[in-house]
Amino acid sequence: MGYRIQENCQGIDWDAVYGILTSARMASHPLEKVRSAFENSYRTVFVFEGDLLLGFGRAISDGAYEAALYDVAVLPEYRGKGIGKLIVTKIQEGLPGMNTIFFAMPGVEKFYRSMGYAKMLTGMAKFARAEVMREKGFSD
Template structure:
């Protein structure tokens, strides 16, 4: 597989981003919302295979001390082929020397552990839809 890795938001099909997030059970919004989120991010990664968008992710950061990773997703039929690892390593390379946080989809914690992430004991969140996040397993 020949992957094309891009670090900008040029020529991204935002409908595919929204559909991919939906297909993997992650938060998804209208395409223009994802466009704004990615364009406002410190680091973005889009992975294509033969022109097809197969994975992506982003980080918000001050670029000095702190970063948070969001929206890491790989199209289901491309999962398990190392694309998620490429996305995360690329993002982490763009926020060197930063503490990096993320919240993993329930059941995906072991993937992030392979990249050095550790479970936090003091993580807290204020969600816009707390009932939905509890239903998905993100909160108690």
């Protein structure tokens, strides 16, 4: 069976999204904020097998030359099957000619390197909940 790709938020089961984010240790905001973040994103990609949501991701952008990937996550039992790569590829297709950074859990750098991303030497962040993000390994 092939995968079905949806590039909008219409009819999405947000409880399923939140469940996948939780399984990936990425659920740090209430469900309604997660939904709002996706609905206000420049690009969204959801991947299904039948009616089962397997994974998703989103990008924010100025629509001209800068974009950032967020919330790329896949069901644990479907990881390592190319779904994450499919999600990132589909998002990137809608960001032609744009510089793209990503915000992902520590430890996934190898995955993004395999897709052509390089480590930034000057990347920094100011987190609203700095202590929580430090505990998760996002900052020193």
